[in-house]
Amino acid sequence: MKNVVKKKGLLERLSNDPVICAEGFLFEAERRGYMSSGEFVPEIALENPEALRNIHRDFQHAGSEVVLAFTYNGHREKMRVINKEHLLEPLNRAALQIAKQVSQEVSSGEQNLIAGNISGTHIWDPNDEKSKQEVRLMFREMIQWAKEEGADYIIGETFYFADEAYVALEEIKKSELPAVLTISPMAENIMRDGISIIDTCKQLEQRGADVVGMNCFRGPSTMLPDIKKIRDSVKCHVAALPICYRTNEKHPTFFNLEDHNNCECPAPHGRAFPTALDPLYCNRYEIRKFIEEVYSIGVNYLGLCCGASPMLIREVANAIGRKVPASKFNEKMSNHFMYGSNERIPSHSKDYGPNA
DSSP: OOEEEOOOOHHHHHTTSOEEEEOOHHHHHHHTTSSOTTTOOOTHHHHOHHHHHHHHHHHHHHTOOEEEOSOTTOSHHHHHHTTOGGGHHHHHHHHHHHHHHHHTOOSEEEOOEEEEEEEOOSOOOTTOHHHHHHHHHHHHHHHHHHHHTTOSEEEEEEEOSHHHHHHHHHHHHHHTSOEEEEEOOOTTSSOTTSOOHHHHHHHHHHTTOSEEEEESSSOHHHHHHHHHHHHHHOSSEEEEEOOSBOOOSSOSSSTTOOOOSOOSSOOTTSSSTTTSOGGGBOOHHHHHHHHHHHHHTTOOEEEEOTTOOHHHHHHHHHHTTOOOGGGGGSOOGGGOTTTOOOTTSOHHHHHHGGGO
16 A cells, blocks of 8 residues: 655745756657657657656656646647647647656655646737737646646746746636746847846746746856846745756857857757757756755755756755655766776776776
8 A cells, every 4th residue: 555645735845845846858858769859849748658757757766856747839839830739638638647647656755746837939929919819828728728637836937028927927826726937038138028037037926926937048057147136036936947058158048059169060050059959068067066056045946947867857856965766876986997996996997097
């Protein structure tokens, strides 16, 4: 018989401890061979459900305590782009049902949370009321499906128009589920409708968001300064979920990030994003440093976005002192055949290390 503890909600957890949420499903699914880069439509929920379950399981094993339903980009307009609008509701419900199933795969302890997901639609036009209404209706139906399928809360993410984020929050609030809202300003360092990053987060808090912050587009070094300002400017919980790539002051986001390694095989579309970012990947120590720093200033909703891997999610857990199943496999360099300190390693192997 399972000894499962009654599940605490998001806000109850955040009042006592940090919450780790793995995002980044687009890049991880593409990396595993189940999604087309650039198109980025989460058909994996219908076409390869077991592969999606395994991504979820790997992220949970690494320390994520949220099973985020993979409905990012699974909205009506994106499905129209690929001529599969008829699969919209089946895709959303399948993703939510898979998340729910994985959240219940515990033999003891507490079940993980299930998060519904909506995101920036890329059709929001400040000068077109029709587009605004279409976006609102797309959010509304996805939130409704999430609630019907048992989501514990809703994440609204990757917004670069402040007003689109406000509409997303309005629709989430109607569901009476907790709301996490994270924004993703472009390289101009301001929301595209002219509202500052800080003012957007302050407005989201005032309008009832339970958690506000940033996700995606920016790596640790270019997200950190704004996360510090957000933490100083709001009283609610703050979220920080960077991408896992080395953005910089010249290129705050990964869209125009340059590979200066003189690659002999540049991407045919003329930029590193999204298929040639590999040489710009953050290592685990960079991720750990970022998480340690934001956690030390009171940011308690933690995770990673594009580029996230189970190994890096484990590093998030390690950074806050949490032991998770994957912690069993933390690095053990002491036993390396050439660079280790174990007394059984032959001296001739250790001595050869500098020449390897």
